[in-house]
Structure formats: C-alpha cells, structure tokens
Amino acid sequence: MNNKNALLIIDMQQEDSFVLENFDAVVSQTIALLHTARHQRVPVIFTRHVNPADGSDLPHGEPLAEDGGPSTYRAGTRQVEILESLTPHADELVIDKGRYSAFHRTDLDARLKSLEVETLIVCGVLTDVCVLSTVFDAFALGYRIRLVSDACTATTQAAHYSSLLIMTNWxxxxxxxxxxxxxxxxxxxxxxxxxxxxPDMFAHQPHELPGTIARLQANLVRTQE
Structure with a gap:
C-alpha cells in the first residue's frame, strides 16, 4: 500500500444551495484522481459536512430554516450524501464534520497517523472555506500537502484563486x-x-489581484508542459 500519501475528498455532497464554478469539470477531475488513488492503493478518505437537524451545536450565525434547523447540510436529508459518481467503497473512510475544517472535533488526525500518512492530497469544496481551513490545520499538524487546483472550486473564480494564492503564500x-x-x-x-x-510568494496589492491570479495561472500551466 502507498501509505505515505492519502487522498482527502472534502464535502463533495448533493447539497445544491451553492452555485459552484466549473463544478462538472471538478467532479470529472476528482473521479479520475480517485480512480488513480484506488488503483495505486492509496488510502481514500471522504468528508461530509453535516449539521444536526434540530439546530443544536451550530456555530453562531449559521443560516436557519423556518423550523429552527439548519438551512443547509441538514442531517438525514439527501443533501448530505456524497455524489453518486464518487460513491465511497466499503473500505474507505467517511468522516462527518460539523465545522469547516476536517480536523475540528473529528478523528481524522488519528486515522491518518494510524495509516502512517505523511502527505495529504486535498481536493473538494469549497476552496475558500472547508478546503482552506483543512489545509491550514493539516499544515499546523505537520503534514505535507498536495493541493489539487482543478479538483477544487468555490462560488466564484475570484474566491477560488484568492484562496489558492493565500495557501501558496503561507x-x-x-x-x-x-x-x-x-x-x-x-x-x-x-x-x-x-x-x-x-513566504508571500504571490504578494499583491488590491489593484494587482487580477494580474497575480494570471501569474498563478501561468505557473500552473507551465507545470503541465
């Protein structure tokens, strides 16, 4: 088993409250990556964001439905289930979380250590929320990180690329x-x-953001040549 790496697929669920940029392409790229990981016997871990249906233990300000329960990622609904095209195999871990980071109040770190994982391959949604939070926690815990740029997305390309820049900087x-x-x-x-x-390799001022995103894109394109 290639147990120095593990593939972490974050929150690729049925939840449809957010319109995500290029989501179909992200799903296709995730399927291809998942196929490779399985073929190479790399451990695969999925996360699901799940909010208690009764509205208990929610962060302050979490959007609520009329009944007082969460308006998104509600436990017991189809929306929290992983996309059918990415259905986990029986031997693959699925970790439920109630906060953005996959490490917050979960046993993910212990699971990775038991597998002797050193490098965490991260993909999923949303780049600027759960992916970002998870990557920073993984870094703090001592993992090396491979972030798969085209298997992540957010509600806008600006949010996606801004998050990639933040993570690449720090x-x-x-x-x-x-x-x-x-x-x-x-x-x-x-x-x-x-x-x-x-550090701060892609530092920029507000007016330089479009050009900095273009510089990041150019560097990524060069990695494919």
Whole structure:
C-alpha cells in the first residue's frame, strides 16, 4: 500500500444551495484522481459536512430554516450524501464534520497517523472555506500537502484563486498541482508542481489581484508542459 500519501475528498455532497464554478469539470477531475488513488492503493478518505437537524451545536450565525434547523447540510436529508459518481467503497473512510475544517472535533488526525500518512492530497469544496481551513490545520499538524487546483472550486473564480494564492503564500509544505500531474505523482512517474519558493510568494496589492491570479495561472500551466 502507498501509505505515505492519502487522498482527502472534502464535502463533495448533493447539497445544491451553492452555485459552484466549473463544478462538472471538478467532479470529472476528482473521479479520475480517485480512480488513480484506488488503483495505486492509496488510502481514500471522504468528508461530509453535516449539521444536526434540530439546530443544536451550530456555530453562531449559521443560516436557519423556518423550523429552527439548519438551512443547509441538514442531517438525514439527501443533501448530505456524497455524489453518486464518487460513491465511497466499503473500505474507505467517511468522516462527518460539523465545522469547516476536517480536523475540528473529528478523528481524522488519528486515522491518518494510524495509516502512517505523511502527505495529504486535498481536493473538494469549497476552496475558500472547508478546503482552506483543512489545509491550514493539516499544515499546523505537520503534514505535507498536495493541493489539487482543478479538483477544487468555490462560488466564484475570484474566491477560488484568492484562496489558492493565500495557501501558496503561507503553507510552506504545499505543492499546488493539477489532477493530471497528481495522478502522475501517485503512479511514481515524473510530474510537475508549483511549490512556494519563499513566504508571500504571490504578494499583491488590491489593484494587482487580477494580474497575480494570471501569474498563478501561468505557473500552473507551465507545470503541465
């Protein structure tokens, strides 16, 4: 088993309250990456965001339905189930969480340590919320991180790319790579990735944001050449 890596697929659920950019492409790229991970016997872990149906133990300000329960990711509904095209195998872990980070009040860290995982491959939704929170916690816990740029998305491309920039600036153990390059890495073939060369590598002022996103995109395109 290739147990130095594990694939973490974050919150790829039926919940349809958010319109996500390029979601169909993200699903397709996740399916391809999942196929490679399974073929290479890389441990696969899914997370589901699940809010208690009765509205208990919700963060302050969590959007509520008329009955006082959560308006999204409500336990017991179809919306919390993982997409059928990504259905977990019987031997794959599914971890339910009630907060953004996959590590918050879950046994994910213990599970990874029991598998002797050193590098966490992260994909899923939303880039600027659950993915971002999970990546920072993984970094704090000492994991190396491969973040799959085209197997994540958010409600806007601005949110997606801004989050990629933040993580590339400050998660020193991070490799940013595409799903195709990540599959090559798992197959022990030559691959290309973007790794931070120094802190705040993509520093920018507000008026420079579009150009900085373009610079990040250009670096990612070069990793595929």
């Amino acid at each position: 998660v020193y153990s991070l490799e940013l790579l595409t799903s195709a390059q990540c599959s090559k890495a798992l197959e022990n073939r030559g691959y290309l990735s973007l790794a931070p060369e120094h």
